Amino acid sequence: MVGRARATDVAARAGVSVATVSFVVNGKAHGRVSEATQERVRAAVAELGYVANETARALATGRGHSIALLAHDMTNPFTAEVAAGVAAALAGRANLVLALSTGDEAPAFTDATASTVDGVLLNWPAGATVVTGTPVVHLDDPDAPGPGVCFDVESGATALARHLLDLGHRRVRYLDAVRPWATFARRRAALTDELARGGAQVRTERCAIDLQTARELTLARWDGWRADGVTAVVGATDIQTLGVLSGLTRLGVAVPGDVSLGSFDDIAFAAVASPALTTVRLPAHELGRRATDVLGELIDGGPGQRHVVLPVELVVRESTGPASALLG
Amino acid sequence: MVGRARATDVAARAGVSVATVSFVVNGKAHGRVSEATQERVRAAVAELGYVANETARALATGRGHSIALLAHDMTNPFTAEVAAGVAAALAGRANLVLALSTGDEAPAFTDATASTVDGVLLNWPAGATVVTGTPVVHLDDPDAPGPGVCFDVESGATALARHLLDLGHRRVRYLDAVRPWATFARRRAALTDELARGGAQVRTERCAIDLQTARELTLARWDGWRADGVTAVVGATDIQTLGVLSGLTRLGVAVPGDVSLGSFDDIAFAAVASPALTTVRLPAHELGRRATDVLGELIDGGPGQRHVVLPVELVVRESTGPASALLG
């Protein structure tokens, strides 16, 4: 019988007015309602199992106690981890409404939905989706105007490049994401620059962030890569790199014996792959948590930290090794 | 300026009453409002960028146009796929509010939240969480009372057992989930029964649905399994089986040369693992879609199909092979 008992019922049962009920239920009774009355109200609430209707409160207060997360693909463990971080930060104090995109268009987020939430977490390029009249914090988008939380992908990429350089790699393939997001542009630029600075040559290929697509691309391109003398390939995301690894393994190419593999994200699967992936860890869970905190401040009228950038860390595991002398 | 213009503004601009605005905006103007007036209202709506406030509509109509999905761990690709199916079925016609559980307790779903949604999709044991006064459909819970959508895990388990039997396996380890869910009990019972019927001996171990935990358990138990003459291990979920595979690979155990691996789910990673997993495919996306449809009917007052069970399919890949003669 959730939602059955209304404030008026409680008021009647306790012999007070709805105003009084509202005050005690919301903990605003201090100095306004006598202890005795409060007790009576609380008893009535308990007996009737009263729970305030959130929709009505929202209309009256302008606060819906819920935020939206606009994301692309919840099927990507990285995104799922971000969502988990958001949920953890919310800790039940607000609801999380999820707007997912199907295919390539922006997440399904109508103005109607916007009128329901107090703020939005935008894990999607800023330019594409414009949400007006609602606080927004951008996730993993270094170019976003306004508040946002992102990663210091450049230092991660640089560290990865140096790691590869130290191992003697001079020909690397970078598997970029097709999605035109700033975070990917930066990963690529930083990696490429550092590699070039170290005297290595990098070429880029692009593919969707999808296990099978990356795997197939690898199957199709491997001969060419080898002909070019490629000794290392790095993917823009673990998903892609794991796909590459799958293709390479199918082809009988040894990792890291014949080619080394580097990546970004550090999703759980990266650590249990064989070989385990050397990857730049981007703290997804923390991204979700921090972004939620920033959004909370924004909603509460605080200034909201403009832009927080989270440190990343190169996790060296088994997929990288000395450059092979494998010939083209 | 979302949510700025209100119905009264539009009414004023168009020189009509709010009732008229409401009718044309909701497409209920047929035969009630003249074409000319409708046109004027529509023009005003466009000029002012009017979008009805969903919270107010919800309060007035009792329909919030949103449903909740209570799930355990969105970080599990299987759950994420279910969510994707839900989102696809919703197609923007309703919002998806996500209630995730942190740790082992039930998903954070308060009565307050319940008052916000039109119905809930419960991917959690029925007994634990009782949601009253709101339509509920149970996901992947064969024992759930009332409406639900689940998989025919028994036939999948049986097919997997026969496949193993055909390959000559007579000693198998079943890695069950610790979570006391009916779906897991059934997977285990059906597999065990069929295997026993074929003269094989099965022993069960339990572990959390987590890559690392399964991997570590494997590292710790392998010697014992081998001593028992185990030639095949099947996990209750792909996550667990992938963890086992990781452990086995680290140990230098050949799959399927030394041990065969069988599983349930068929998440995307199962197909790109090396070797690719033989697994019982449970159509997660469809589970989400169908459950959403059933819930929709329920919300619209329809009877709602009591219980739909989705067919599953054994996908034989590379992780299963003839029983080895590996000795204990």
Next chain:
DNA sequence: CTGTTAGCGCTTTCAG
């Protein structure tokens, strides 16, 4: 055909 009006259930001044 169109406008008036009474809610939906709760919050919050403002009197008393």
Next chain:
DNA sequence: CTGAAAGCGCTAACAG
């Protein structure tokens, strides 16, 4: 200390 009453923005009878 407590209650009456005015909304929050929209929907849907019910009159006209």
